[in-house]
Amino acid sequence: MKKSLKANSLLFPNPAMVVCTYDANGRANAITLAWGGIAASEPPAVSIAVRPSRHSYEALRRTKAFTVNLPSVKHVTQTDFFGIASGRDIDKFAVTGLTPVKGEFVDAPYIEEFPYNIECQVVHEVELGTHTLFVGEVLNVKIDSDLVESNGKPSWENARLLTFDSMSRSYRAPGEVVGSAYSIGKKWLAS
Amino acid sequence: MKKSLKANSLLFPNPAMVVCTYDANGRANAITLAWGGIAASEPPAVSIAVRPSRHSYEALRRTKAFTVNLPSVKHVTQTDFFGIASGRDIDKFAVTGLTPVKGEFVDAPYIEEFPYNIECQVVHEVELGTHTLFVGEVLNVKIDSDLVESNGKPSWENARLLTFDSMSRSYRAPGEVVGSAYSIGKKWLAS
Numbered sequence: 001m002k003k004s005l006k007a008n009s010l011l012f013p014n015p016a017m018v019v020c021t022y023d024a025n026g027r028a029n030a031i032t033l034a035w036g037g038i039a040a041s042e043p044p045a046v047s048i049a050v051r052p053s054r055h056s057y058e059a060l061r062r063t064k065a066f067t068v069n070l071p072s073v074k075h076v077t078q079t080d081f082f083g084i085a086s087g088r089d090i091d092k093f094a095v096t097g098l099t100p101v102k103g104e105f106v107d108a109p110y111i112e113e114f115p116y117n118i119e120c121q122v123v124h125e126v127e128l129g130t131h132t133l134f135v136g137e138v139l140n141v142k143i144d145s146d147l148v149e150s151n152g153k154p155s156w157e158n159a160r161l162l163t164f165d166s167m168s169r170s171y172r173a174p175g176e177v178v179g180s181a182y183s184i185g186k187k188w189l190a191s
Numbered sequence: 192m193k194k195s196l197k198a199n200s201l202l203f204p205n206p207a208m209v210v211c212t213y214d215a216n217g218r219a220n221a222i223t224l225a226w227g228g229i230a231a232s233e234p235p236a237v238s239i240a241v242r243p244s245r246h247s248y249e250a251l252r253r254t255k256a257f258t259v260n261l262p263s264v265k266h267v268t269q270t271d272f273f274g275i276a277s278g279r280d281i282d283k284f285a286v287t288g289l290t291p292v293k294g295e296f297v298d299a300p301y302i303e304e305f306p307y308n309i310e311c312q313v314v315h316e317v318e319l320g321t322h323t324l325f326v327g328e329v330l331n332v333k334i335d336s337d338l339v340e341s342n343g344k345p346s347w348e349n350a351r352l353l354t355f356d357s358m359s360r361s362y363r364a365p366g367e368v369v370g371s372a373y374s375i376g377k378k379w380l381a382s
Contacts, residue, residue, distance in 0.1 A: 001336040002308070004295070005345070007329045009235035011309070012261060012352045013204040013365070014228065037205065037228025038357070039240050040319035044200035047238055047324065049230050070203060073369050080376025095379050104195070117193070118202070126315050126326060128231035133238065133326065135317060138198045145192040154196070156358040161203040163354065163366060166229070167347040169373060174204070175354060175366035178264050182360060185271025188286050 016079050016162040016171060018069040019048055020109045021059035023087060028100035028109040030092050031056045032083030034164040044138035046120060049131035055087040060134055065106035070116040073160045073173045105139040115159045117142040207353040207362060209260040209273050210239055211300045212250035219291035219300040221283050222247045223274030225355040235329035240322035246278040251325055256297035261307040264351045264364045296330040306350045308333040
């Protein structure tokens with residue numbers, strides 16, 4: 001039996017993306033966003049949805065650049081803070097003590113202490129009611145070097161990247177693996 | 192210390208979205224997609240990225256309608272199968288025994304056995320290299336009635352919705368809660 005809910009934007013899981021820009025004063029700003037995701041594979045692209053009222057919005061329109069920084073579970077309080085405070089009022093980096101580093105490929109800073117940093121150039125803006133969806137082409141990805149294994153590939157288990165759960169309004173650690181992708185479903189091919 | 196990786200489309204977490212459409216023969220089709228996410232709050236909207244080579248692509252262009260069905264961990268093999276098989280060759284519903292039900296608000300079927308179903312109307316299409324990003328306005332949401340609590344609100348803990356982990360190419364169960372959103376970060380406001 002199904003029950004209809006009012007149309008809403010609940011989906012699980014959501015990424016806890018800390019998006020960084022330079023504001024009009026050249027100050028590094030960070031905002032936590034969970035609306036968005038991967039948009040294409042080649043060229044790689046991600047989408048982020050931002051309300052025009054947010055301080056980051058002006059920076060995104062002006063610089064056409066941002067970074068997506070994925071926090072580890074140990075950064076959960078800073079991540080939540082970046083979502084509830086405004087960069088108009090507070091220097092979020094000064095308050096949290098995190099380090100903004102100028103991007104190598106785009107005019108936006110990344111967060112040194114976060115394990116995974118994606119440098120993006122805005123290539124599309126789609127206006128959608130409450131939010132504008134910015135599509136950013138990924139120009140570079142940085143990862144903590146201690147997460148790179150001896151074969152040169154990243155080990156994600158140790159990154160412990162945060163999940164945003166918009167349904168229960170909480171942050172979660174990665175859950176247990178329940179199946180291998182592109183593999184476990186082959187049993188139905190044989191049937 | 193940071194190491195630069197080749198630009199890529201890795202992000203964690205990704206939703207395991209089973210997207211359903213009707214093909215040109217009126218047959219229900221399902222494809223598993225992990226590229227996409229929430230796009231706006233009001234009107235609620237989601238994005239899904241689809242390669243033009245996929246069987247679902249023609250249906251999305253023609254019907255301008257789709258459903259996003261979120262699987263529980265118990266549907267992990269069917270979810271993986273929907274991603275690796277093509278609806279051109281196989282009736283995926285017949286093979287898995289899952290039930291397509293005609294949407295109430297859009298010309299697309301939803302999966303009865305999956306706990307959470309989102310009915311969407313395509314409102315934007317953005318061409319991005321390998322993928323077209325379809326933005327769908329959410330017209331209705333259905334949920335298994337046994338997941339609705341006595342206060343009328345959904346209980347998500349029991350839904351055990353699947354996460355796709357594109358980094359390790361696996362599916363995960365929801366992880367433990369490590370913090371309350373819009374709350375745990377307030378400590379930095381006071382500092």
